Amino acid sequence: MLTLTTNALHTHTSSNRVTPRPSVAGHHALGASLDIIGAPMSFARNEEIYGEGENAEYLYKVVSGGVRVYKMLDDGRRQIGAFYLPGDVFGLESGDEHGSSAEALCETRVLVFKRSAVLAQANRDSEVARELWGMTARELQRAQDHILLLIKSARERLASFLLEMATRLSTLNEVELPMSRQDIADYLGLTIETVSRTLTRLEGSSAIALPSSRHIVLRSRAVLNRLDS
Amino acid sequence: MLTLTTNALHTHTSSNRVTPRPSVAGHHALGASLDIIGAPMSFARNEEIYGEGENAEYLYKVVSGGVRVYKMLDDGRRQIGAFYLPGDVFGLESGDEHGSSAEALCETRVLVFKRSAVLAQANRDSEVARELWGMTARELQRAQDHILLLIKSARERLASFLLEMATRLSTLNEVELPMSRQDIADYLGLTIETVSRTLTRLEGSSAIALPSSRHIVLRSRAVLNRLDS
DNA sequence: CGACCATTTGATATGGATCAAGCGATGTGG
DNA sequence: CCACATCGCTTGATCCATATCAAATGGTCG
16 A cells, blocks of 8 residues: 655745654555655645646645635636545646645645655556555546536435535544535535525434534434435 | 557457457557557447446447446436547446446447456556556546536536537537437436527527537537636 | 624525427338 | 337426525624
């Protein structure tokens, strides 16, 4: 397996607060692959990590917080293609430039890796190459699931979304959402009002509870799974 | 570059009419990669090429005709994830089983390749491995564009669709669609009636002409591009 | 406390879905 | 060769889910 681990310091393209850390010895070669070392870095809520069209010089792994990756349409509509949560790798493009923009959902720490270093490693080690391919394939899988989401009703989209978040945040029945209603709306292809109303109705049917707007309790996975369609 | 060419005979998993052909000597190693040989095969309109969940033993390249790849939701809704046209490769999955089903849009000829052979080749030749990764990346790109499509209005979706088809069929201003209105609807996340009405309206605004239902003339790319949003 | 931002709630509008019928092309059996 | 069934597509009438516009509420931070 390819493991992208903490470490070392590294300069990033822009004027961002880099938070270097002492080298941790805990990275190790695993099977045929070699770990690659990343520089820790922090982003404030809504801070841009990279922009669409920029040179894809780096690759990122979320340590804490969360990231939205999105595209804008000329008229201002925004489509969030994916959310990345702790443990997720993002920014891996096959072309030389980013096809989307990325921003931090909230105070977020990531590890930054030089794309060229990773690609060089892949050239030497076919296990690493396979792993990179696998990452792209999983992204494809995710995109295809997203397409399937977008043909469902608002209720179904929200149910799917909540179940997905619970799984990815690996919390059993409680979700602490790192993103706003607007982010959810732009991910699900809905308006903020529809998201809000739909959540309220899900609460009404006691599928979920909403102790606070970002904190959601999945009361009945059975119901949500059924709605998930 | 990895080139998947005609050739050889090969048995396919199921009882399909295989149309073997004499070996053509015209495959050649290109750069670091070696060509791989595929068996020609034909499928009738609406014939299944593979089903969701089946073992992904083969990989396909369209020679003529067209293919739809789709997923079904439990309640019968169908989402077409992609259309494949002459020159396109499909059926390449990272996992061992197909995530979608594939069917011929019309009488279709393909070349069939053993997945295991292609993967073995990729192991030997990192150029081939890179090419496979690139194919997956292009699929991802396509899926992301598809997501963007699904948040647009019906008119925009149709405009984008027609422009895409014209490009992919590499016809300047005329498109001979290989797929039905229902296929288009399931690709665009609309109903057949909306597709039909929207095309009629596009004709009304002289953005297109409809000499016959499958034959569409792009009268004004300017208008279509604008609608494309 | 007051300003600001995120979220909810309400009233109304609308694009696309649904239900239903008609139409033209294609094919089949008598 | 025609009568009729079938299929794919279009068109019409109506309905409904979600968008839009607008305002109220609540939570957070200086």
